[in-house]
Amino acid sequence: MTAGSTGQNAHPFGGGRSAVADAGLRVTGLTKAYRGVAALEDVELEVRPGRMHGLVGPNGAGKSTLLAALLGLLDPDSGSMEFDGMALGALRSRVPGGIAGAVEEARFYPYLDAEANLEVLARLDDAGGMSPTDALGRVGLQSRASTKVAAFSMGMRARLGVAACLMRSPALLVLDEPTGGLDPGVAADLLALLRELADGDVSVLLSSHDLEAVAGACDDVTILVRGRVVMSTPTQALAGLAPPEVVLRTSDDDAALAVAVSLAGVEVRWQEDRLVVRGGQAALDELVLSLAAAGIAIRRLEPRETPLRALFDRLDRAPK
Numbered sequence: 264m265t266a267g268s269t270g271q272n273a274h275p276f277g278g279g280r281s282a283v284a285d286a287g288l289r290v291t292g293l294t295k296a297y298r299g300v301a302a303l304e305d306v307e308l309e310v311r312p313g314r315m316h317g318l319v320g321p322n323g324a325g326k327s328t329l330l331a332a333l334l335g336l337l338d339p340d341s342g343s344m345e346f347d348g349m350a351l352g353a354l355r356s357r358v359p360g361g362i363a364g365a366v367e368e369a370r371f372y373p374y375l376d377a378e379a380n381l382e383v384l385a386r387l388d389d390a391g392g393m394s395p396t397d398a399l400g401r402v403g404l405q406s407r408a409s410t411k412v413a414a415f416s417m418g419m420r421a422r423l424g425v426a427a428c429l430m431r432s433p434a435l436l437v438l439d440e441p442t443g444g445l446d447p448g449v450a451a452d453l454l455a456l457l458r459e460l461a462d463g464d465v466s467v468l469l470s471s472h473d474l475e476a477v478a479g480a481c482d483d484v485t486i487l488v489r490g491r492v493v494m495s496t497p498t499q500a501l502a503g504l505a506p507p508e509v510v511l512r513t514s515d516d517d518a519a520l521a522v523a524v525s526l527a528g529v530e531v532r533w534q535e536d537r538l539v540v541r542g543g544q545a546a547l548d549e550l551v552l553s554l555a556a557a558g559i560a561i562r563r564l565e566p567r568e569t570p571l572r573a574l575f576d577r578l579d580r581a582p583k
């Protein structure tokens with residue numbers, strides 16, 4: 264699917280939006296089923312102005328369905344979607360200050376250069392926003408304006424997709440898996456670009472199944488599992504929600520087990536021939552000090568998973 268847009272005249276790009284009551288995006292009770300099978304169930308989502316918001320969930324969680332509904336590419340069965348306090352359905356005019364984005368990857372003519380591709384879009388979709396040249400500059404592709412898109416890497420295509428959206432001067436940029444298929448370094452660069460936009464005047468809503476990457480870049484995260492929101496929180500609050508499991512190897516694992524079970528806040532179990540412990544940072548610090556005091560040397564203390572992965576797995580396993 265290609266870029267879609269909704270917008271309104273009342274709050275053009277930039278100035279004045281913060282004064283709007285109910286500013287930003289608010290989704291309430293959104294439901295969508297495909298042939299009777301629920302893809303979204305009673306979804307609530309809020310993206311406040313100037314924030315970068317990650318929508319995270321495993322495959323099939325409903326992320327693309329939700330973003331497609333926001334971009335007007337499919338109709339939900341029920342619920343409401345409002346932007347700056349106005350129903351999205353009523354905002355399908357192509358004017359600055361609305362929502363722009365892409366579900367699935369943005370597509371371009373491979374035999375045209377980057378600037379020509381954006382010029383085609385500008386002619387088709389006179390959004391009155393940034394010029395192709397300015398949009399290319401904004402995403403760091405100014406030196407590639409005359410390069411045919413056929414020669415573009417996936418990272419450059421992703422940036423060009425962002426540039427296409429920026430030509431609509433959106434207040435909210437909606438991107439489905441923008442880092443999907445990108446090498447970690449390229450993905451990090453793209454997230455840094457989106458972060459810059461969010462630090463400017465474009466709120467960003469992006470989907471991903473990489474909770475770590477999202478948590479590192481976004482201000483807020485909403486976790487969607489099987490069509491339902493299971494958590495929506497500032498990303499700072501994620502740390503410590505689910506302490507990770509840690510593999511512990513010592514000079515005397517049997518004695519270490521006895522020490523660990525005696526400590527509050529530490530869960531310990533054997534997994535095959537290894538000790539696996541789980542606890543918050545303070546509890547693990549206490550374990551380390553207690554092992555040292557008992558004359559037990561620590562040979563390995565290594566997370567088996569990141570805290571966010573632990574959280575994600577726990578939410579994914581939770582009963583419906």
Ligand SMILES: Nc1ncnc2c1ncn2[C@@H]1O[C@H](COP(=O)(O)OP(=O)(O)OP(=O)(O)O)[C@@H](O)[C@H]1O
Pocket residue numbers: 297298301302320321322323324325326327328329472
């Ligand atoms: N056009 C469709 N027809 C029927 N079922 C669909 C359609 N699109 C999505 N679904 C189903 O709706 C559910 C949510 O799909 P969706 O693509 O929104 O999830 P997602 O979180 O974006 O997954 P992924 O990360 O794999 O893209 C899935 O069970 C999917 O099979």
